[in-house]
Amino acid sequence: xxxxxxxxxxxxxxxxxxxxxxxxxxxxxxxxxxxxxxxxxxxxxxxxxxxxxxxxxxxxxxxxxxxxxxxxxxxxxxxxxxxxxxxxxxxxxxxxxxxxxxxxxxxxxxxxxxxxxxxxxxxxxxxxxxxxxxxxxxxxxxxxxxxxxxxxxxxxxxxxxxxxxxxxxxxxxxxxxxxxxxxxxxxxxxxxxxxxxxxxxxxxxxxxxxxxxxxxxxxxxxxxxxxxxxxxxxxxxxxxxxxxxxxxxxxxxxxxxxxxxxxxxxxxxxxxxxxxxxxxx
Amino acid sequence: xxxxxxxxxxxxxxxxxxxxxxxxxxxxxxxxxxxxxxxxxxxxxxxxxxxxxxxxxxxxxxxxxxxxxxxxxxxxxxxxxxxxxxxxxxxxxxxxxxxxxxxxxxxxxxxxxxxxxxxxxxxxxxxxxxxxxxxxxxxxxxxxxxxxxxxxxxxxxxxxxxxxxxxxxxxxxxxxxxxxxxxxxxxxxxxxxxxxxxxxxxxxxxx
Numbered sequence: 001x002x003x004x005x006x007x008x009x010x011x012x013x014x015x016x017x018x019x020x021x022x023x024x025x026x027x028x029x030x031x032x033x034x035x036x037x038x039x040x041x042x043x044x045x046x047x048x049x050x051x052x053x054x055x056x057x058x059x060x061x062x063x064x065x066x067x068x069x070x071x072x073x074x075x076x077x078x079x080x081x082x083x084x085x086x087x088x089x090x091x092x093x094x095x096x097x098x099x100x101x102x103x104x105x106x107x108x109x110x111x112x113x114x115x116x117x118x119x120x121x122x123x124x125x126x127x128x129x130x131x132x133x134x135x136x137x138x139x140x141x142x143x144x145x146x147x148x149x150x151x152x153x154x155x156x157x158x159x160x161x162x163x164x165x166x167x168x169x170x171x172x173x174x175x176x177x178x179x180x181x182x183x184x185x186x187x188x189x190x191x192x193x194x195x196x197x198x199x200x201x202x203x204x205x206x207x208x209x210x211x212x213x214x215x216x217x218x219x220x221x222x223x224x225x226x227x228x229x230x231x232x233x234x235x236x237x238x239x240x241x242x243x244x245x246x247x248x249x250x251x252x253x254x255x256x257x258x259x260x261x262x263x264x265x266x267x268x269x270x271x272x273x274x275x276x277x278x279x280x281x
Numbered sequence: 282x283x284x285x286x287x288x289x290x291x292x293x294x295x296x297x298x299x300x301x302x303x304x305x306x307x308x309x310x311x312x313x314x315x316x317x318x319x320x321x322x323x324x325x326x327x328x329x330x331x332x333x334x335x336x337x338x339x340x341x342x343x344x345x346x347x348x349x350x351x352x353x354x355x356x357x358x359x360x361x362x363x364x365x366x367x368x369x370x371x372x373x374x375x376x377x378x379x380x381x382x383x384x385x386x387x388x389x390x391x392x393x394x395x396x397x398x399x400x401x402x403x404x405x406x407x408x409x410x411x412x413x414x415x416x417x418x419x420x421x422x423x424x425x426x427x428x429x430x431x432x433x434x435x436x437x438x439x440x441x442x443x444x445x446x447x448x449x450x451x452x453x454x455x456x457x458x459x460x461x462x463x464x465x466x467x468x469x470x471x472x473x474x475x476x477x478x479x480x481x482x483x484x485x486x487x488x
Contacts, residue, residue, distance in 0.1 A: 027473075068474065129334060136387065191395065205464045212403070225470055
């Protein structure tokens with residue numbers, strides 16, 4: 001095996017180990033690399049920041065434990081932003097039943113940090129299947145889709161819900177998702193039919209699919225992956241796990257780029273060497 | 282360093298390590314974690330559906346509060362189970378037909394408006410040669426048209442059509458490249474999430 005073949009056939013386990021180290025070392029010794037805020041994250045932040053105390057937003061935590069690493073910090077960032085400004089929050093979790101646990105976990109953390117009261121400062125409606133139908137029903141009346149909240153209390157018994165009927169009483173819907181519920185659910189049914197502004201925090205895998213909705217004005221703003229969460233943490237000046245994780249993200253990306261270059265150099269030089277050997281023979 | 286004393290955290294930590302052990306090679310620990318997560322997700326789903334959906338939204342209103350309209354969704358739901366009886370499996374098609382009909386009726390007109398017409402509108406942009414935005418708008422229109430040409434298969438891609446289709450492929454490839462980059466970022470983010478859990482919640486090295 002010549003040097004070029006070696007460059008292209010590094011044992012994958014060595015690469016896995018190096019990637020793990022590239023994440024662990026920056027977590028132990030932070031590099032404090034800057035996090036640049038994109039226009040789409042700033043737009044979402046500014047929309048929420050301009051709301052007044054007492055205004056109501058709907059946060060739909062449409063993710064489950066498998067994508068918690070990306071969506072959880074985004075949801076926590078926006079919950080912190082809302083609660084710190086006295087904005088009231090309605091929370092749903094419509095994508096999958098497994099998302100109920102993660103939704104309750106992040107909501108509980110934010111509620112404890114800001115000492116908020118259930119039914120007065122926030123309402124957790126929980127999960128109901130067939131998201132498209134649920135999103136449409138909430139556009140008519142929240143009580144149609146959710147006669148009671150997640151804990152079984154009827155909506156008419158919750159003080160916060162007294163003056164809230166449908167999306168007309170909501171300033172913005174922000175969905176945190178790892179599925180097509182963003183466009184096939186919220187953008188089509190809530191934004192398209194009822195005209196409520198929509199914001200989204202999505203996993204990085206999906207982020208490029210949603211830029212077209214920013215350009216068309218169907219999304220107010222967009223947070224993409226852990227980077228989007230880190231941007232929001234920076235905007236609300238509350239650095240947490242996303243910003244801490246960005247050093248590892250950057251170092252791991254550099255390492256991957258380095259190995260892509262090594263692999264390509266090995267491929268092209270190896271091909272050239274073979275060609276010249278062939279001509280010589 | 283404050284190692285967790287919570288049993289749940291220890292179980293989660295070991296299961297995380299079991300799953301990552303697959304990166305070395307397939308092994309019984311990985312298999313155990315894999316089977317456990319499938320079983321657990323199934324069990325969790327059944328319990329959640331019972332307590333969050335079936336009991337409060339069907340069983341209680343129908344049998345205790347007398348909301349008889351719910352008999353229809355109950356019957357349609359029971360029809361779905363006919364799939365397990367080969368002789369009567371055709372009955373399940375009624376439920377599927379109802380579900381598809383409602384889904385298509387709700388979705389098609391709204392999707393046309395929100396996903397197609399709004400996107401076409403967003404491409405009708407003012408073009409100008411004296412401003413940056415004017416040039417960018419021209420670039421967007423050019424990208425959309427050449428990408429669409431690539432998907433026109435009713436004529437051979439040669440001449441002007443061929444050149445446009447080739448340019449369209451470049452736009453599409455740039456889109457795929459961005460998606461691939463984001464996908465790498467997503468996978469690393471998941472690793473970061475797990476390592477943060479191990480180092481914070483389990484080992485207590487980070488705060």
